[in-house]
Every structure is written in structure tokens, then in C-alpha cells.
Amino acid sequence: MRKRAIVVGSGAGGATVAKELQGDFDVTVLEAGKDFRRATLERGSIERLRRSRLLVDPHLLRLVYPPIRIRRTPDMLLVNGVGTGGTTTMATGNGIRMDEDVRALGLDLDREFEEITREIPITTAHQLRWHPTTRHLFQTFDDLGLDPVALPKMGDAARCRHCARCMLGCPYGLKWDSRTVVTRGIVGHQFVPADLVVLAAGGFGTPAILERSGIGCEPTLFVDPVLTVATRVPNAWQCNEIEMPFVVQRDGYILSPYFDWISSLFHPQWRHRLQDIVGIMIKLADENVGSVSGKKVHKLLTPADRSRLDEAVGVATEILARFGADPHDVFLGTVHAGHPGGMLPLTEASASVVHDDRLPENVFVADATLFPRSLGNPPILTIIALAKRVARICAGKDAGIRSRPAGRPSR
Numbered sequence: 001m002r003k004r005a006i007v008v009g010s011g012a013g014g015a016t017v018a019k020e021l022q023g024d025f026d027v028t029v030l031e032a033g034k035d036f037r038r039a040t041l042e043r044g045s046i047e048r049l050r051r052s053r054l055l056v057d058p059h060l061l062r063l064v065y066p067p068i069r070i071r072r073t074p075d076m077l078l079v080n081g082v083g084t085g086g087t088t089t090m091a092t093g094n095g096i097r098m099d100e101d102v103r104a105l106g107l108d109l110d111r112e113f114e115e116i117t118r119e120i121p122i123t124t125a126h127q128l129r130w131h132p133t134t135r136h137l138f139q140t141f142d143d144l145g146l147d148p149v150a151l152p153k154m155g156d157a158a159r160c161r162h163c164a165r166c167m168l169g170c171p172y173g174l175k176w177d178s179r180t181v182v183t184r185g186i187v188g189h190q191f192v193p194a195d196l197v198v199l200a201a202g203g204f205g206t207p208a209i210l211e212r213s214g215i216g217c218e219p220t221l222f223v224d225p226v227l228t229v230a231t232r233v234p235n236a237w238q239c240n241e242i243e244m245p246f247v248v249q250r251d252g253y254i255l256s257p258y259f260d261w262i263s264s265l266f267h268p269q270w271r272h273r274l275q276d277i278v279g280i281m282i283k284l285a286d287e288n289v290g291s292v293s294g295k296k297v298h299k300l301l302t303p304a305d306r307s308r309l310d311e312a313v314g315v316a317t318e319i320l321a322r323f324g325a326d327p328h329d330v331f332l333g334t335v336h337a338g339h340p341g342g343m344l345p346l347t348e349a350s351a352s353v354v355h356d357d358r359l360p361e362n363v364f365v366a367d368a369t370l371f372p373r374s375l376g377n378p379p380i381l382t383i384i385a386l387a388k389r390v391a392r393i394c395a396g397k398d399a400g401i402r403s404r405p406a407g408r409p410s411r
């Protein structure tokens with residue numbers, strides 16, 4: 001009889017593991033959320049809501065966008081997706097390889113990344129249809145010697161309609177998300193026996209499950225905080241452009257043009273018409289200091305995070321000034337973050353088997369909880385690559401490394 005595997009979570013990691021284990025195991029995906037439903041708000045109704053001043057609490061977003069979960073810490077909002085597809089459904093589609101840290105630990109994921117390029121379309125074709133504001137911004141970044149590069153997007157980027165709704169769920173189904181791989185999971189309370197359990201409940205969810213199971217993680221949570229620096233430019237229409245069309249890599253942060261929905265909806269200072277706002281996102285590689293305990297997340301910006309953020313705000317302000325803005329008209333958004341991970345970090349000892357000794361032998365983790373530190377960059381492709389390796393090890397298919405046969409009894 002075929003062995004049974006339980007995969008917890010249907011986001012980037014869970015969907016990948018579930019797909020890869022099919023055939024070797026009977027796979028059941030446990031998903032805490034319901035089927036994904038995108039937010040269908042049009043610009044006119046969004047503007048009316050903003051003018052009504054009813055939008056005071058970001059938690060209210062769930063009323064029109066049920067899969068989004070927003071938590072508040074003193075320094076930032078934490079965002080993730082709960083539902084089929086996990087947070088991939090609200091991602092902005094960026095697909096870049098970021099495995100230098102795990103490679104430094106001796107984990108070579110070349111084979112997995114090669115598979116990914118065959119399975120997921122990833123292109124920069126969207127740049128052929130960039131709006132004038134984006135082209136002008138690209139030129140401005142370039143003039144300042146910042147070396148901007150178009151961001152590869154997962155999905156059918158050539159047909160992208162540049163509507164800026166990526167975070168609210170692509171209305172045209174053009175953006176890749178992990179529902180392409182797993183369409184449904186089991187939702188609700190059931191007892192499901194299994195020979196193998198793979199946890200991929202995300203950087204907040206997996207440590208919470210481990211804690212409830214008596215397995216302590218480390219207080220090394222990172223989240224990649226985002227802060228948008230914005231200004232008013234009449235009829236810039238960045239609210240109708242693909243999110244993050246290009247990127248600049250800096251030491252400890254990235255910069256990218258971004259229409260910030262969270263700040264536009266909830267920040268009291270963001271009162272300009274949507275079409276008149278131009279923003280540059282700072283995404284920080286934060287220090288891994290923080291933790292998850294039960295439903296609570298403890299995460300503050302450290303002095304080093306703040307100083308790097310200040311430096312980045314200075315650079316973004318200079319870009320907007322060169323773009324034509326008066327630096328006095330520049331305003332900041334709400335710090336929010338959606339790339340959690342790092343609480344069961346891989347080490348030189350655990351990297352080759354992608355398994356931490358604290359876990360029972362038939363329990364694996366397959367999400368960013370394993371990352372040794374923040375990427376400060378889009379993590380989905382690297383999570384998928386890691387999840388592929390986890391699946392290969394569980395199925396005993398990886399000849400190059402010590403394989404742990406799944407299904408052995410727990411300690």
C-alpha cells in the first residue's frame with residue numbers, strides 16, 4: 001500500500017511538495033483557509049471608500065478581501081494570505097533566484113531551479129508595455145547610476161494588462177500562483193493519519209504549529225519590511241501599471257516602483273487621487289530578530305534596520321526629486337511586511353538533508369522558515385526550489401545526498 005503524506009499549507013512551498021510527492025505517496029493537503037477570492041473593487045468605489053474616511057483600520061480589508069490577513073505590531077503591519085494558494089495569490093509575481101545563502105551552507109539547488117524554469121513561465125515581457133511614468137522612472141534611476149533592471153514575472157507577463165491589481169488578485173488570471181499546482185486542500189478539523197508530514201504553513205504558520213507540537217524554534221524571524229516613499233504627480237497613473245516593473249539592488253535593500261495599496265487605502269496622509277500618486281518601494285533585508293508564539297508575532301525594527309531604512313528613504317527621495325518632485329512634497333507610507341521566515345534556519349549540518357534534528361524523522365519543513373536570513377528580495381522561487389529538494393529527499397530520490405527514508409516512526 002502506498003504511504004500517506006500530509007502537507008500543511010497550499011502556498012509556494014506546500015503546493016510544490018504536494019505536486020512532487022504525488023505518485024510516491026497518497027498526498028493530502030491541509031489548508032486553513034478557504035478558496036481564494038480576489039478583491040473586486042474598482043477605482044471609483046475605492047476612491048469613494050477613501051473619501052468616506054471609513055477606512056481607518058487595515059483589518060477591515062478582510063471585509064472585501066477575505067483571504068488577506070493583516071496583523072499589527074508596534075512598528076509595522078504583517079501581511080499574509082490564508083486560503084488556497086496561500087500568499088502567492090497576492091504576490092506581485094516577481095520570480096528571482098536568491099539561493100546564495102543556502103549555497104554557502106553547501107546546498108546546491110541548480111537542478112531544482114532548472115526544473116522551475118521548465119515549469120513556470122518567467123519573463124520580463126511586460127516591459128514592452130510599460131506606461132510613460134514607468135519609462136521615465138527607469139530613465140531617472142539609470143541617470144542616477146543606480147543600474148535598474150526589469151523584474152522577471154511569473155506567469156503570462158506578455159499579456160499583462162498593467163492594472164496594478166496584483167496584490168488584490170489578478171482579475172485576468174495572468175499571474176502565476178500556486179493554485180496552478182494545487183487546486184483544493186482539506187479545510188476544517190479532521191484526523192488524518194500519515195507516514196510523512198511536511199509543514200509549509202508559511203513563516204508565521206509553521207513556527208506556530210511547531211510550538212504547539214512542543215518543538216521550539218529560534219527567535220530569528222525576519223519579514224522583509226516594505227516602506228513606500230511617494231509624491232504627487234498629476235495623472236501619473238501608476239495605479240494602472242504592473243507592480244514592481246523593475247528593481248535596483250542595494251546593500252541590504254531593494255528599490256522598485258510600487259503602487260502601495262495598503263498606504264493608499266489606510267494612511268491618513270495618502271489623500272491624493274490614486275492616479276496622482278507615484279511611489280518607490282523600499283524592501284529591507286531586516287535583521288533576524290523576532291518570534292512567533294501562538295497567534296502573536298513579535299517583530300520590531302532594530303536600530304540597524306531603522307538606520308538602513310533612513311538611508312534608503314534618502315535615496316528614494318533623491319530619485320523622486322530628480323523625477324521632478326519637490327522633496328518637501330514627499331510622503332511616507334505604512335511599513336508593512338509579507339516575507340516571513342527564518343525561525344528554523346538551515347545550518348551547515350542540516351542543509352544537506354534539509355532537516356533539522358529537532359524535528360521527528362518523518363516531519364519536514366518546506367518554506368522560508370528554513371532560510372538562514374532575510375533575502376530582502378522576492379522569495380517564492382527559492383522556496384519552491386527548497387520544497388522540491390525536500391520532496392526529493394522524502395521520496396528517497398536524491399542520490400547525491402544522505403537520504404532519510406520517510407515513514408519511519410516519530411521519536
Ligand SMILES: Cc1cc2nc3c(=O)[nH]c(=O)nc-3n(C[C@H](O)[C@H](O)[C@H](O)COP(=O)(O)OP(=O)(O)OC[C@H]3O[C@@H](n4cnc5c(N)ncnc54)[C@H](O)[C@@H]3O)c2cc1C
Pocket residue numbers: 008009010011012013014030031032033079080081082083084085086087088089090091092093094095096167200201202203205206209337338339340366367368377378379380381383
Ligand atoms: C503583498 C505581497 C506581495 C508579494 N509579492 C511577492 C513576489 O512578487 N514574489 C515573491 O517571490 N514573493 C512575494 N511575496 C512573498 C510570497 O508570497 C511568500 O513569501 C510566499 O507565498 C510564501 O510561501 P509559503 O508556501 O511559505 O507560505 P504561504 O504562501 O503564505 O502559504 C502558507 C499556507 O499555509 C496555510 N496555513 C497556515 N497555517 C496553517 C495551519 N495551521 N493549517 C493548515 N494550513 C495553514 C495558509 O492558509 C497558507 O495558505 C509577496 C508577499 C506579499 C504579502
Ligand code: SF4
Pocket residue numbers: 093159160161162163164165166167169170171172173174175241242243
Ligand atoms: S498588473 Fe494586472 S494584469 Fe498584470 S499581473 Fe498584475 S493583476 Fe494581472
